[in-house]
Amino acid sequence: MKCNDIQEQISLYIDNMLDDNDKEILIKHLEECNQCSAEYDSLIAMINMCRELPMLELPENYEIGLNNKLKTAEAENEEKVQITTIVEKIKQKNWKVYASIAAVFIVFVISVTGLNSVKTNEIDPGSEIAHDNAIIYEQPTASPEESRSDGNMQFSKSSQDSPVVENEIVGRGLEPSSDMMAPVDAVESQVITDGRKVIKNAFLSLDIENYDEKFEKIINLVNASGGYVEHSDTQYSHYVPDKPEESLKIGSITARVPENTFLSIVDQVKGVGIVTNFGMGGQDITMQYRDTVNEVENLKIQEKRLREIMEKADNVKDILEVERELSRVRGDINRMTGDIKRWDDLVGLSTINISLNEIIPKDKKIEPVSDNIWEKAGKGFIRTINEMVSMLEVAFVGFVSILPLLLLMLVIGTPTILFIKKLRRRQ
Structure with a gap:
């Protein structure tokens, strides 16, 4: 069983209201679980503390006052029972009358609700009054x-x-x-x-x-x-x-x-x-x-x-x-x-x-000349040479790439130019 179930049964165990099987289960659990055992000990300590409280004497005329209150309460209960009996008899006799009254009341409420809805629909939606009413109606009341x-x-x-x-x-x-x-x-x-x-x-x-x-x-x-x-x-x-x-x-x-x-x-x-x-x-x-x-x-x-x-x-x-x-x-x-x-x-x-x-x-202060200035200059010179070489490589690769196109233009263009020159000479 879970600790919650055991703790709920501890008070029943103390009052000796459990059967033998439940008692054995609870005792075994208390031996194994420190939390439930502590709960049991605290209950026992509380009960012992309550038992050690001294008994107080009853006030004077306590029995007479209690007897009078009991008689008064009994008389009130009898009056309530009599009133309830009379009401039930009236209900049994006149239930048809009450049902008719309830039906008329329901029809009246439905009619009034329908008239109110018709009047609401007749209001001009564009008017300021209708707009304000709509805003008020749409506002939540619990927000x-x-x-x-x-x-x-x-x-x-x-x-x-x-x-x-x-x-x-x-x-x-x-x-x-x-x-x-x-x-x-x-x-x-x-x-x-x-x-x-x-x-x-x-x-x-x-x-x-x-x-x-x-x-x-x-x-x-x-x-x-x-x-x-x-x-x-x-x-x-x-x-x-x-x-x-x-x-x-x-x-x-x-x-x-x-x-x-x-x-x-x-x-x-x-x-x-x-x-x-x-x-x-x-x-x-x-x-x-x-x-x-x-x-x-x-x-x-x-x-x-x-x-x-x-x-x-x-x-x-x-x-x-x-x-x-x-x-x-x-x-x-x-x-x-x-x-x-x-x-x-x-x-x-x-x-x-x-x-x-x-x-x-x-x-x-004036900063001194850097000790590695020649090293920086050499690196700059080498960087410039490398960039120039890269540019020449790109130009050479581009020239070789367009060489077939140049040869084609030369083969086609040379005869064309010669033919045009001959025509001009004849003219």
């Missing part, structure tokens, strides 16, 4: 609504269905209040957010001079804007042991800056050096953020109802089921709340990834 007020966006969404465990516990005889039994999907939670929720980011690659000075300048820009440096690193790209001051460095900075100063900081960082690569992006999480906030509100309502159900539970099995469902709901609330906080952090603080590459200034 999420978005409205802006003073620069804010307002959202609403229907909540989720009530949990299955609530229905199961009600079916076992518990009586939740009418507020508890109201469907959760009738609740509409509204979340007001400051505009859209967009996670912004940018990346820059810069060629800079005086690495340490520019690195420190970028750090100061980030701190002055109210942001912080999430990560930074520096290393040598070209190290000169004899002259460390002539060594070149590369590095990177990951900065988090407030969303309202994001573009300003990006422009200021661009001015630090020569931009070789740049890009910006944004991820709109407005819908996901709104849905998660509404889901948290719905789960809180569900948690409240589960706690009310737990107060009315009267046996160990129902209490354990409600506690299990309550633990799951609480875990979902904590997880989604963490997501909301993380999104708020990402939206409130934009990310800028900066790559720095130190270069040698061209105007800092």
Whole structure:
């Protein structure tokens, strides 16, 4: 048997309501499964704890009050039975009358509906009234609504269905209040957010001079804007042991800056050096953020109802089921709340990834003549000769290719030219 089936039978085993065969199967499973064994031990501990609770004395006149209430309830039940009997007799005698009234009512409703549809068809489709009515009719009544007020966006969404465990516990005889039994999907939670929720980011690659000075300048820009440096690193790209001051460095900075100063900081960082690569992006999480906030509100309502159900539970099995469902709901609330906080952090603080590459200034000193200048000149001379040879090869191949055509033109053209010259001489 599965652990779920075994755990459902543990309470029956404790109450000695299982047959011998089921008892043997359950005992064998408890010896092999640590999880079910722990569940059994917790139930036993809970029962022992309940047994150790002291017995409370009944209030004064409890028996007399209980007897009066029972008599009152019995009298009310007798009155209800008598009223029900009278109504049934009337129904049995006058069912034909009621059927006739119902038929007349149905015919009346159908007639009114037909007249309304005829009047609706008579409205001019091109008129503004018909157009407005059509628009109002086509608008869905249960869709999420978005409205802006003073620069804010307002959202609403229907909540989720009530949990299955609530229905199961009600079916076992518990009586939740009418507020508890109201469907959760009738609740509409509204979340007001400051505009859209967009996670912004940018990346820059810069060629800079005086690495340490520019690195420190970028750090100061980030701190002055109210942001912080999430990560930074520096290393040598070209190290000169004899002259460390002539060594070149590369590095990177990951900065988090407030969303309202994001573009300003990006422009200021661009001015630090020569931009070789740049890009910006944004991820709109407005819908996901709104849905998660509404889901948290719905789960809180569900948690409240589960706690009310737990107060009315009267046996160990129902209490354990409600506690299990309550633990799951609480875990979902904590997880989604963490997501909301993380999104708020990402939206409130934009990310800028900066790559720095130190270069040698061209105007800092006169560069010496390269040591391999003759080697470069020789390679250039050889490259030119090779290109000339290639051009001659192409010309020779082309001439040989058209040689048959030239011979054909010579064979045909020579007699023709001679014949034309003879004709001119005769004339």
